[in-house]
Amino acid sequence: MSSQAIDHLRQSDPRLAEWIDRVGVLQPPAPNVREPYIALLEAIAHQQLAGAAARAIWARLIHLFEDGVPCPKRLLAMPEAHLRTAGLSRSKVLAMRDVCTRVNAGSIPSAARIAQLSDADIYAQLTEVRGVGIWTVDMLLIFTLCRPDIMPATDYGVRKGFQILYRKRALPTPKQIVKISEKWRPYRSVAALYLWRIADAARTKKSLPK
Numbered sequence: 001m002s003s004q005a006i007d008h009l010r011q012s013d014p015r016l017a018e019w020i021d022r023v024g025v026l027q028p029p030a031p032n033v034r035e036p037y038i039a040l041l042e043a044i045a046h047q048q049l050a051g052a053a054a055r056a057i058w059a060r061l062i063h064l065f066e067d068g069v070p071c072p073k074r075l076l077a078m079p080e081a082h083l084r085t086a087g088l089s090r091s092k093v094l095a096m097r098d099v100c101t102r103v104n105a106g107s108i109p110s111a112a113r114i115a116q117l118s119d120a121d122i123y124a125q126l127t128e129v130r131g132v133g134i135w136t137v138d139m140l141l142i143f144t145l146c147r148p149d150i151m152p153a154t155d156y157g158v159r160k161g162f163q164i165l166y167r168k169r170a171l172p173t174p175k176q177i178v179k180i181s182e183k184w185r186p187y188r189s190v191a192a193l194y195l196w197r198i199a200d201a202a203r204t205k206k207s208l209p210k
Helices: 002-012 014-023 036-046 051-062 072-077 080-084 090-105 119-126 134-143 156-165 174-184 188-204
Strands: none
Touching: 002 014, 002 174, 002 188, 014 156, 014 188, 036 051, 036 090, 036 134, 072 090, 080 090, 119 134, 134 188, 156 174, 156 188, 174 188
């Protein structure tokens, strides 16, 4: 898929083609065999935090479990104070508990089941979970399920990359991003990877190859 996606993005958007030349070919995420609920828990840990801080909290959380796997029943049995030692806010603890409650009830699909669902069905089912919004499902679809045509328009990094790519004075709105990114279909997930890289290059003032 990678070569087809890159060719399509180059042809559909000359400005993005320039950045592809500078950054190089980015590989789409490799399929992840973990259960979807674990991806949801990790995405909740990452909400509204910088990458390093979020990764540290997630690492502390999984270390609360002997085998490094956040079992739903064991997470629900843990006192809130113990979970918050990982650095979680109370709202994130409540969101994670709702995820685990729904796993135990069978209302969050397994890895085998979710692979059969459409993107729209996944959004509809998972956004019913406390603390799980569009962004959280976007991350699951891109990085766990490897769906090729997801545009996380509410993500700050995507918005910043879009601003730089099109040299806009202000951050574009999610609605603007959704509209303009139509030309990147059916490979908007790969386009999002480039937008994140563009934003990162601006943040770090990193010198990229010409």
